[in-house]
Amino acid sequence: MAQTLPFRQVSSPLKASCHTCSLSNLCLPLAINETDLESLEDIVQQGRIYSRGEHIFDQSTPFRSCFAVRSGSVKTSIVSEHGEEQITGFFLPGELVGLDSMSGDHYACTAKALERTSICEFPVQKLEELTTRLPGLQHHMYHLMSQEIQHSHQLNMLLSKNTAEERIAALLLSLSSRFQRRRLSGTRFSLPMARNDIANFLGLAVETVSRVFTRFQNQGLIKARGREVELLDVPALQGVSRELSQQACP
Amino acid sequence: MAQTLPFRQVSSPLKASCHTCSLSNLCLPLAINETDLESLEDIVQQGRIYSRGEHIFDQSTPFRSCFAVRSGSVKTSIVSEHGEEQITGFFLPGELVGLDSMSGDHYACTAKALERTSICEFPVQKLEELTTRLPGLQHHMYHLMSQEIQHSHQLNMLLSKNTAEERIAALLLSLSSRFQRRRLSGTRFSLPMARNDIANFLGLAVETVSRVFTRFQNQGLIKARGREVELLDVPALQGVSRELSQQACP
DNA sequence: TTTCCAAATTGATCCTGATCAAGTTTCAAA
């Protein structure tokens, strides 16, 4: 995958057009003004398209940029010394990938496209220069990073206190509200990730995930066929989850 | 606890002396220069002393400041809708509390002193102003927040993949290396937290923590009497833990 | 010192979810 990086930099980087991007209200501070927005556009590069399963970066890639998902979705994961993988997050359009890597000179995780995915690239060096000039943008960076800490803490609680059913209900509701913020249906959507990924993320076995899905289905809470999911009874799901209403929702 | 806050602000805040603070190499960027350090000292207030169990802030407190532990130790926790508590971190001298709260206008967690604890206060408004002027300090803030995300991700992995023994070994080793960085013994120290807190933090029952401690003791890995702990066989503990070598170690 | 309550330990039993083992479905490539 190391070859893809030089390629992306050689190929003339398109200047991003945050002005017209429908996601700008998600990945940008709402308070940002016209001139500030132009400064940001100057440093943002419209990255290339990644196809399903393709690496965006991994723990051996030198850290240069954060990435905003424009369309599609991304998963990040860390790997233990013994090769065990732990998925640390799923990222939907408008969400920023790489905030965990802003210390050290390599990425702290591996990022992989879950489907055909388009991303915008923020070179951190330029971003840091810019945030010293734009206090509003700096504040927004603190805001985003702080939220990522909070969401991870909520996930800790979920993993340490909740049952399999509660974890899965919470994930479904999280996805639901995040889709909804993107003006997509919050009750009928397509899971960007495999059952295996769900299991890994939530600290469960695949078989358990599968069983809970069918149990929810039998109880009339959801309708699921493969990755297509319909939430039939959101209040009931909320009753099951009791926590993490909008994990990782920026 | 709300009464203590006004009190702390009325009582003339002492200007901190980061110059002479033995922890400055932990909580400050190493590259910071003389003039920058003075700017920082201008905004840092030497906070008051908290006694064991005392609240520093909670989720109803308006967010104003981050805090650096000067001596003693602090635990932070979040509470679910149903009143379940989840400890999200233990903080030793030199570590910064409150980075998860830099979004929103209230703290995102509750912070409580685990013992007699002295802290320095960083009013965030002034801190943000300062970081726009000092790019090195801004970079350091990104660095610290990024690390907090990483540590939380590592904790996620620990909770989702590791056994009770592995979790506890990892915690002991984490504390060990953090004490060591503070020039304290890494093999013989006093746990700042109760068994209950360890259990809560690691997603276990108290009884399990107790049992693992005695098991480790019988295997000759540690010697434990109450909160006094001696690590007798660090390599063996590392073999048990296999992960999270230095969680939350800034 | 005694008293008292919280913290910690130890034992016995139970249950959720892991693991092992077959299938079944899906979907992409030939």
Place this chain on the structure above:
DNA sequence: TTTGAAACTTGATCAGGATCAATTTGGAAA
């Protein structure tokens, strides 16, 4: 269309750790 492999589902069994219960220890206040 066939084929093959990965993804998913379902069933049976097992085990790690939770829970319940009973002491024991420790430390602060009287």
